[in-house]
Amino acid sequence: MKFAHMSDVHIGSWRDSKMRDISTNAFVKAIDMCIEMQVDFILISGDLFNTSLPTIDRLKIVVEKLQEVKKKNIAVYVIAGSHDFSPSGKTMLDVIESAELFVNVVKGFVKEEKLHLSFTVDNKTGAKITGMLGKKGMLDKYYYQALSLDELEKEDGFKIFMFHTAITEFKPSELELMDSTPLSYFPKGFNYYAGGHVHYIFQNKPEKYGLFTYPGALFPNNFRELEKYKCGGFYIYENDTVTYHPVMIYDVVSFEFDCEDKTVEEVHSFVLQELNKNNVKDKIATLRFWGKLLHGKASDIDFRLLFQQLYERGAYFIMKNITRLTSKEFISVITDLGNNKNIEESIIDENIGNLNDPFFDGEEKRATLQLLQLLSAEKLEGERSVDFDERIKKDILSVLPERLKERI
Amino acid sequence: MNIKGKIIGGSFNKVIIRQKQEENIQLGELLVSGKEKILLQVYDLTYASQLSQQNLELISGMQLEKNADVDFFEQELRNYTLAFAKNLVQLQSNKVSLCKELPLFFSDVREIAKEDFSMLRNPEKRLRIGKLRSGNKIIDLEIVLDGEKTFSEHILIVSSTGKGKSNLTSCLLYDSIDKEYCGILILDPHDEYYGRNKLGLKNHAMKDKVHYYTPYNPPAGAYSLRIHISTLKPSHFNGIVSWSDPQKEAIYSYYKQHKEQWIEALLLSKNKDDENKDYHEMTLAVVRRKLMQILDLKVKDQQVSSQGIFDMDSGKTTVGDVCNKLEKSCKVIIDTSLFSSNVEILLGSLFATEIFSRYKRYKIDGILETKPVISVVIEEAPRVLGKEMAQIGNIFSTIAREGRKFKVGLLAITQIPSQIPREILANMNTKIILGIEMAPERQAIIESSAQDLSDDNRTIASLDKGEAIISSTFLKFATPVKIPFFDDIAQQKRLDFYSNTTINNNINNNQHNIQRHFGGVKNSIAAYDEKTKPTQ
Structure with a gap:
């Protein structure tokens, strides 16, 4: 059995159209890689789209790609993520599922206040797949609390549980304040737990459970993720072995500038010097500035000029982050209250x-x-x-x- | 109200009461004297007779040896009981004040009634302990402390085995679950408070405020207890592992150099000459062995692997999560029943250090007042607050001394208070004393109580299961109480000890919530079902 597991594709994310294109291209490339690697099926653990109603052009690309995998006889199984629902509970996934381009595996019924999930069986491999949708504001916690575990645990065969939530025990330290679900709400004894929602790459096999994985976003979704991960990727499961496959569209080069006790002019000069040392052609460049300026304000730095120089040298896209750059003249109050x-x-x-x-x-x-x-x-x-x-x-x-x- | 006797003599701390014949005065009983309403507490009882001892011996001999049909003439006048009582407080119309006068000579004393305390107003941030007890009798009056102050100024629960420590602690915790003024961290070495297989805190109507961390097979909704080793700092081992000076220097040096990765770096430092040059290999070997032993880690092929709760992959946010929950007034139970004492203390140290440093920061930032008081429940307290530990110094002794300034307190439970240094005992401003059989332990607690208990040695020894005396700076006198039986409260799913009115609303709200959200799932699942039949 060989399958791919991706998550948090967030098609349509990024405000800038150039970056938005990359998140779509990452999906296209990932699907191509899956076809090439001849997987039996593909799992998408939520947040295929960044909004519940994606634009027609993005939708068209996704639908065409899903048609292509369908023709190759590769089934796609999905669950809805927190970004997939509109406030009224509508989701584009319903439309695509109606077109039989993938199967939403969140199926079941509610009886006596308990939520009973049923399995979707993959025809080719016999793998039994079920899962839990993710909702904004951790509303899905009610589903987990009411989930009937017994029948899920008793089912035999190769079982996969798809989910779209953070697990308390596995949260990375930078996401400490993120709402999460305890591991104990998950049914035990599944072979593979295909996670989504948390944008980090993680594997763990807790006692009495199978392998839990988070492949992270298929393409980084914000400045910090770009800085940290450079690219996204997905997992391939084959014969009890899991390998991570990065999906690289553009190289990312990250710069950090310590501006502590520097004047605006000094910052200009050393930043230019540093940038000139590096090749940025066809790359995404992230520029992070921090420290307290000796005098002048962050807005006095001519970022437009810096960006222009980088674009002239062939950079694909340039981003800056100045949240930790302050001035002695005016210290902004940053309230980091998390959620x-x-x-x-x-x-x-x-x-x-x-x-x-x-x-x-x-x-x-x-x-x-x-x-x-x-x-x-x-x-x-x-x-x-x-x-x-x-x-x-x-x-x-x-x-x-x-x-x-x-x-x- | 029944007249129980008459004051016939004595002194301020030894008021002698002649008991009325058909009345029964008990040890520890509370009595009220005449019009001045002075509250007295009986601490000793003795027989008295108008007849001489010689005559009494003669009469008893005639009855026993000669079967003589002799009896006392007007026995109720000749033989009686004398009770010795101490002045507690004066019950005035608008307040309770410490008593500085003797009750009127030859005045009557009567039994106490709820109405005698009608002037008392309950504090806003309530902590219920139990009901007022007069001897064996329970008065329908709740003893309520200011919970915020009581928790921040530490509570000590003292008792011999089987006198109801766990029951009392469960009751206190249960009562505090819905209280927004406090977060409580419970280090539970017997895994008894959550109620995994019995009634426990999980049975409370507001069980969402109770969080349970356990290393073994967590029930649905509970958390697997995993701590990432990067969250450990050298100071967490203070008082847990005894390091020699060179060993201590080595671990602090590794911490300085490798920050969060110090344990991993230290364990993998073998055969790395560049790292070892400042320390003797033997020193590092001992440090490695001690760390691997207490953290249950193994090193194989230059890879550190975890055998226990200290993990290499998961648990990165456990300490932060627990502290965040406590700051949201939740009650967090850490099941330490499967750990050695050292590991349990290490865990406690880890959480307590983080909470204490956060609250110190909040004080500097001026936001401490917006935070709930945090209390840390530690069983067998001398393990961390004992005389030896006080010399070495650890986070618990620091909290005992300084915690109240930062709204962090201890709820320490022990059978042997004599093992805790006097200065720490003196810092525990509320002591709940259950029955103590051992005289040295009674003495230790009497000497460090907020009120003078020097005459109560016998009363403390005679406390039955569920009976307690509270000595607190927040009470005018050492108050006898009856602790409710926890199972009764939990079984009835009361929101608190004595009321069951709010609970139903709460349950309804919860059910309504779940039902409402279920509605969404049901509809969406039904919609999926309709559109897509399972492939099976």
Whole structure:
């Protein structure tokens, strides 16, 4: 049995069209590599697209590629990722699945508050595949909590579990604040656990489980990832062995400039000197500036001129990062609170005194957080607007303090 | 209210009460004297008689030896019990104040009632301990402490085996689960608090606030306990491994040079002349052996591999995750039942050091007040707070001394308080004393209590299972309490000890939440099913 496992393709990501092209090209190249390596099937563990409704031109490329693999008799199995759903729960994956270009393996039923998943069997190899979709804001945690593990664990044969979530025990240190799911929610005894969502390359075989893998993004999705990984890639599984295959579209060359106690002119001069030493032709260049300038502001540095010089020397694309570049004249306050929840909590903490409403009875923070959560609720599939309104009103009333309810 | 006796003499700390014949005064019982409402506590009981000892011996001899049909004339007047009580506090209409006067001579004393404490107001950040106890009787009055202060100024639970330490700790933890003012880290050497196979903290209505880390077969929702070795620092080993000076220098030097990779670098440094030149190979060999032993690591073909919880791949964020959860007022249980004492302490040290340094930083940043107090529960406390450890110094003794300034406290549990240095015992501002049979242990705790317990030696020895005395700087007097039975609370899934009103709302909300999200899954799965039949 030989299969490919890729994830977080994020077709349509990057604001700049040149970079956006690369993420699409990475997918095209990865599929070509899979065809060339004659895999039996391909797994895509979520976030095939960067948005739930990708543009027609991107969609066309993907559909054509999927048609090509289908003609080669290579099945493609997917799960939806956090980027694949619109706020109303719609996803383009449904359309592509209707065209029978791939199979979404998240199938099952809900019975007595438990979620029972069923397997999709690959005709060619007999591999049994199932998985769990990923949702924004870790809403998928409810599915994991309710997942019935017994029947999944009892099933025999070669089993694959696809998922799109961070696993607490495997999180890299830089993603400490990322919401995650404990390993214990996963069914034991599968041969392969095909992960997505976390953009890092990782393998681990915990006791009683098979091999967990995260291939990372198929193409880096932001400045930091470009700096760190240079390219994306995917795994090939063959006879119990897993190998990582990078997908290189353009070389990435990264520069870091220590601007501590330098003037803007000095920065100009040493940056140019450093850049001139390196070949940037047909490469993506990342330029990271850090430190506190002796005088002048970051905006005084003529990045346009630096970029122009690099483009003249044939660079494909140039990016800069100046988040850690400060000035003695003006030190920006950088609040690194990680995720939205922390930011919300911090803002509530700062402003809680302003509310000063005796009806909240000291429960302002808790009530505010609960209200925020409730107000982010989405309308369910098939739910009437009037029912949705009613549900939200009822939920809101349930979290308000008694005395405030009486006033309302 | 029943009159139980009359004050007939004594002194401030030894008020003598003549017991009324049909009443029964118990050791530890709380009594209230006359109109001035002085609260007295009985600490000793004795027989008394109007007859001389000689006559009593004669009468008993006649009954026993001669079967003589003799009895006392007006026995209730001639033979009685004397109770010795100490002044506790004065119960005034608006407050409870320390007592500085004697109750009126020859005044009546009556049993205590809930209404005597009607002036008390519960603190905003509540920590319930149990109900007021008067002898064996339970008064319907909750003993509630200011939880935030109590946790930050340390709690010591002292008891002999089988007197209810675990039950009390479970109750305290259960009561704190829904409290936003505290996060609690529980190092659980007996794997008893989560309730893997029995009732436990997992049975609380707000179980989302309880996080369980275990190295073995975690139940669904729990976390596998894995710690990446890069998160370990040399200071974490203080008081756990005894390093010689050269060994200590070597590990700190490796840490300085290799930062997070210091353990790996040290273990793989064998035969690397460039790295070893400053240290004798024998020194490094001992350090390697000690590290491999405590961390359960192996080196083969210049590769370090893990055998236990200290891992080379996973667990990079475990320490951070645990601390983040604690900062969100969660209760985190670390199952250390499968570890040696040293590994357990190393783990505790790892988490406690991170929390303490974070909170120190928050204080500098001026945001400490927005954070919940963090308490670290340590069983068999002398292992980390014992006299030997105090000399070496570790994070726990630092927290015991300085923690309250940074809102980090200890909840230490022990059977042998005498092993803990006096200065640390004195820093534990709340002591919950259950039955202690050993006199030296009673003495240690009496000498370091917030209130004068010098007359309570016998009372402490006679505490039955579930009976406790709380001595705390947050209470006016050493308060006798009855601890509830944990299983009763957990079985009924009460939100707290004594109420069951909020819980139903909570359960409903939870179910509603799950149902709502399930709706989404159900619909989407149904949609998939319709469109695509399984290939099987």
